[in-house]
Amino acid sequence: MNRKLILTFSCPDKKGIVAAISKILFENNANILESNQHSTKSVLNPHFYMRIVFELDRADAEKNLKNIKIEFNELINIFNIKYELNDGSIKKNAAVFVSKEDHCLYELLWQTGSGDLFLNISCIFSNHNDLSSIANFYNVPFIYIPSNFTGLNINANNLKSATFYSNSLIKNVQEQFILNEIGKYNIDFIILAKYMVILSADFINSFNKKIINIHHSFLPSFPGAKPYVQAYEKGVKIIGATAHFVNEKLDDGPIIEQDVIRINHEDDVDELKKKGKTIERTVLARAVKFFVEDRIIEYGNKTIIFM
Amino acid sequence: MNRKLILTFSCPDKKGIVAAISKILFENNANILESNQHSTKSVLNPHFYMRIVFELDRADAEKNLKNIKIEFNELINIFNIKYELNDGSIKKNAAVFVSKEDHCLYELLWQTGSGDLFLNISCIFSNHNDLSSIANFYNVPFIYIPSNFTGLNINANNLKSATFYSNSLIKNVQEQFILNEIGKYNIDFIILAKYMVILSADFINSFNKKIINIHHSFLPSFPGAKPYVQAYEKGVKIIGATAHFVNEKLDDGPIIEQDVIRINHEDDVDELKKKGKTIERTVLARAVKFFVEDRIIEYGNKTIIFM
């Protein structure tokens, strides 16, 4: 059995990058398994992106990997490279945030269990208790903070009434509590699997790692609330779902994956929701798969997906 | 050989409509070939829509059809029905409006020629001369009015210079000229097959029949100009096209048909345009097919498509 490594990097486009990288890999006894590259054809500012999967013989993997890192670091100055080098045998840890709807969580749990997703679901957080039993069935810690949680039960001694708190303060207390709780699980990223609360910019900045959300419309159509109602009112013939990275602007982060399903005039809003669920869970699971396999590189407000 | 009729109608939903209609058809010796219905489940204002294709023996078709019409007219008062009854053996006449791009026109000409579209393309109008040769090849009259046309060549005697004309006046002169020209061909509807000029509300009202447009985005995403550039900038993973009826508000009429195609980070704007063309022509041809086969019923700003 060999050791599998995944290298992703980007740099200003310049001749010799591939030659330099592949020389380092060859001289350190690496075997390239997969390789994908992309260059933006921008005239002013061409940029180069690459993903390489390679393997090292177990026997001298440590020594070779150490050398590879040293030599890559030398490239940083020459080519202005940014790179990430991940061990392909280590699963990423996710916290999954849910509310009441179960379909996205089920899909993630099932695909994780079956090995289709190479992932640890380290904990599930929810503002409702509805999905605790499925979490228990899969032996995943379930963190429940109801929307009326004010932290009072923790610091009850010095407080009079929750009504003194403003909403934003309550939100702040809750988010601090969430950060604290998921902080116990060594989380690499968060998956919002139909979590119906908007995270604050503070939360996003404090967490400071990737957050993947599923939005139940074909963005940029129908952002914001009740996209299926919007789609029904508009009379579109196809609906979709969008998985994207979360940034501070609602429903506007880099799109990772989208898919669609055909509808017709017989479908009322309830039927759109039913049909949409299949798309939502498929699209979210695919986006998570891209992420845990280090297939995504962001640039600008967009993504490159190496498949 | 029998005579084929297509009946479409709508009315407030009420028990007995289907029974009444099918009784009339049966008693006048009609054989029902296809039948589709839809009821909006609105509690306050339920509405009923139906399409029936039936055939009459040639021998006594005239007499039976006359009776059917008389008896349908009696239903107007009872059920508040609006109906249309078209002869399925008579092709509709279209004027196709184009600019420089050929793919949608080619598709319509080819599908009309092969019999896939049951349609007469009576004339082609363009603000450019680029597509006249394909029109000639198919023996379809080609009307060409360049964008600098002011009508001066018609009424040259009483004019000094085109520069006196305002843009809107020129547009008005041109649109009157177009209406006049296509008026010679007994047109049932207009197909905007990548016609890159916006028709005025006056034109739309004067023409007063259906106009089908193809918009090169998956509406309501990216309305207006340069949708492929917008899609590229946004980084969507799927692009689409939308065929819709034209109303006075740009890119906002009832959607008839949509379809999509998957793209990825390798696709620049030019590649999006290429991939989009396949979707545009397919979607437009399907929408035209629905229209000429009387499969579309409008309601609100939406469409029912009976397939």
Added chain:
Amino acid sequence: MNRKLILTFSCPDKKGIVAAISKILFENNANILESNQHSTKSVLNPHFYMRIVFELDRADAEKNLKNIKIEFNELINIFNIKYELNDGSIKKNAAVFVSKEDHCLYELLWQTGSGDLFLNISCIFSNHNDLSSIANFYNVPFIYIPSNFTGLNINANNLKSATFYSNSLIKNVQEQFILNEIGKYNIDFIILAKYMVILSADFINSFNKKIINIHHSFLPSFPGAKPYVQAYEKGVKIIGATAHFVNEKLDDGPIIEQDVIRINHEDDVDELKKKGKTIERTVLARAVKFFVEDRIIEYGNKTIIFM
């Protein structure tokens, strides 16, 4: 709240059928909610198929339904009609047969739980014990009969050794046992959700109700064993799955639903299996949905699906 009934019927095509049926429904105060029909255009032997969903006011539903049935029975002689009339508020009962793979069972359990499938999963039968815990989680009885089961544990007193039994006899004993067990649950149909044992003609005839199977290829391509290996060897660019009714001939019953997914040269057999699973569970769930909503009419070795 009204009572919803689903009528499906077929008969030789003849004028007046729709009029006769809709007259009966109207005169017994039924409101038609959905209606679909199909006529085979065969010259020699035209046949007519119809599905009507109607509702009756609760108040006098019993009386009206009784009348409707009486009057329909009169049509049997006139039009040679075969019909089924089911109560739309009563769920069908299924026995789900599985082996080791969980994805189809999970999908059925999840869609049943969420209400997307209007179905009771009355019991789960398996020749392996692997999926008993998910059955328990959903509180569905799990019947486990291992492949070395000979019935000895039931009738141990008068037997020497299982080695006396021929394979076909063992199969027969096992199938009798299965029939007996699922017979306790008032089953309407069986779903083979990746059940990797071939049912005998005897079993199929004894059960004498519908059995729906999911086959993991796009039939008629790659029937029989190991379809993903066959697909890989052939180098197809798209794989699929097929849900069909089971008859005595392997993988040859009437096709209910199919769907496909694109693959490429990177996909080895394992990857085909992974990608195929998503299609398998979707296709099976759709076929079951069509069945429980009485949308399927068989004719010859084919199906009509009224959607």
Added chain:
Amino acid sequence: MNRKLILTFSCPDKKGIVAAISKILFENNANILESNQHSTKSVLNPHFYMRIVFELDRADAEKNLKNIKIEFNELINIFNIKYELNDGSIKKNAAVFVSKEDHCLYELLWQTGSGDLFLNISCIFSNHNDLSSIANFYNVPFIYIPSNFTGLNINANNLKSATFYSNSLIKNVQEQFILNEIGKYNIDFIILAKYMVILSADFINSFNKKIINIHHSFLPSFPGAKPYVQAYEKGVKIIGATAHFVNEKLDDGPIIEQDVIRINHEDDVDELKKKGKTIERTVLARAVKFFVEDRIIEYGNKTIIFM
């Protein structure tokens, strides 16, 4: 403007291939634009496939290209490489074979004209005269050899009657004539665009270049004659088309591309043919695009498509 080259190669998988190739390209001042690779994970006989698009500055392109070729030839011995190096600015020449159906030919002509296909259609050959006018419209030479052609009009002096000829002899005379005629056009490959005659093994061997065929079914389902009739009889819910390289065994060459379209019980054989045409022309055009852009590598009886 730079010169664009397309390199495709394959060899037994071994460490250092990518490093060696990219070193040669870098040292000869080439800029890699696109790069794709595939390794079969076969344990016994791992094989490596690669496609690289690179550009050379016009100024010293000749000198650098010459060096690159010399150095690549040295790799042949080291890595047992087979390679092809094509100039990305030179169009391939095709002979298109047709019978009566026009849709595939139209698609090829239209996409060639619009630049979507980087291709010269050098000549069109047919056993019918139906499509000569569209060939004329596009100014493509049209070679017509009717099925009763015996060569008598060429060698009339020494012959009595065509009835002396056996069918296979006639076929042989015709095929020799075709080879002779298309031989005048410096053809790189043949496209069978709904050519309804089976080419003999002799023809295929004599031509000795690639032949791309479109088969109107989702192979391996429904090989041979009348696939739409077969599909109708079987009651499949999805039909498809397959573009493949032609080998001596009917409908069995390596599959290049496939696509499908959903059908239902309303579709009779004629409707299947109509719906199928859209898929046939799309699939054939895509396969031709892959071929002219050097994206296809054959291995065994399968293809790798680098996209």
